[in-house]
Amino acid sequence: MPELPEMENYKLLLNQKIAGQMITDVQINREKSINLKPEPFKNTILHQKIVNINRKGKHLLFQLQNGHVLLLHLMLGGWMFYGSETEKPKRTIQVRLSFGENHLYFIGLRLGYLHLYNQKEAEQKLSHLGPEPLNYDFTLNEFIYRLGKKHGRLKTTLLDQEFIAGIGNCYSAEICFHAGILPTKDIDQLEESERGQLYHSMKVVLQEAIKHGGYMENPIFKGDTLTGGFNHLCQVYGRAGETCRRCGTLITMQMISSRKTFYCSNCQKYSTISSLPAGFFFV
Template sequence: MQELPELDIYRSLLAEKFAGAQISGIEVSSSKIFQASNEQMQRDIIGKVLWFVERRGLHLLLHLDNGKRLLLHLGQGAYLYIGNQTDLPSRSAQLKLVFGEVILYGVGLRANDLQLLSVKEVEEKLGKFGPDALDKRLTLERFVARFAKKRGAIKAALMDQTVISGIGAAYSDEICYSAAIRPDAKIPMFEQESWERLYAAMHKVIKEAIANGGGGEHSISAIEHAAGNRPASFQVYDREGQPCNNCGAAIEKIDVSARKAYVCSSCQKDL
């Protein structure tokens, strides 16, 4: 799944490419992906101008000049590609959002991954999520308070979008590694120094990932490789059996709260 760094890169590139552009067409492969009638698409999307692009946690919001929002979610294996009628993504696209000769393709989309919403509907849908991991208002004190009712493993809590939004399977492992904390460490055992390391690691890992082009598997276009830099991105995630870049020990894959996690047992301790 695309996480905060990849989605923030998408946000920046889409804004650069399409902000102020008029939508001249839209094609969706299935009504399950986008439950809007042809009449709605003609009335509320086609001919409208994309004002700006916003990221809210693990969602992208395309703000249209009629006050409507296109809410886009990219789940496991989904990605965006900017091309045209002949420059196509490597897999079949479920969404084609046309801006003149340029097309934004959505690949790997599933049911309800694209929604047309009012401002009120957006807030009703996204209001349940926690503050963004990069929200400047999320101080260390507020960060720690978000975990106050959690008792399980730190990886599971980091991935809980109602606690902090934007972190998924990959970056939860990377944050724990950077903080030298095991992903299966139990939250009630955390001391202040552990929280300080985790908070600093969260900002460091996410900001570096954005600066380095993200860790996705697919580039956003034939000439722009941002969001598709996975081979060089991760220290532990998806590197089972490979040597730790810090100590040389083999990276292990473990189960944490019914999820896979990757850890260097030499560098990462319980706290």
């Protein structure tokens, strides 16, 4: 499932491609992917310019000239492609927005959605989300304060979108590995130094993942060489049974809250000596 780095990558690339462009046609192939009947949906967005594209957590917000917002959540299996009819992948398209000869294809929206709201409605839909972890005003003190109100396993807390917005299964694993802390550890058992290391690792891992285009490999347009570049840099996620690149121990996979959780049982024994500096894993 796309997480904060993937959606930030999509935001940046799509702003380059379609910001300022007018929607010239709308095709709805799966009515369940939208929240209105096709006709009012089309009539509201047709011939509207995309002013810009913003992100909140794992959502993208397409801001339209008329003040409405297209709110996208790709969920599991969802992705996008921008290009001409001859360039599009041979996949089922749920929704297509046209910009002249090029189109933005929404693919795999079986669980995901593209909903249309006014600005106030969009804000209400996202009001439950926690802070953005990379915002300058999300300080270490704020992180420690919010963490102090949580209990239970670290992995489950990092996945809680009301705690922090945008972190999912992949980056919770990578953050814990970078911090040298087991994701199975209970929040109440975390030392103050561990909490500080988690905050630092969260910033490092998410920024590096954005820099390398996230871990999901489907290109968003023909010739896209950025998207998915972080996949081969993942240290533990999806690597169960493979050797740790740091110590050689086999990577463990364990189910926590019905989610696959990956870690190195040797490296993830936090100490100030074994914690690694920023960028160590991303050479």
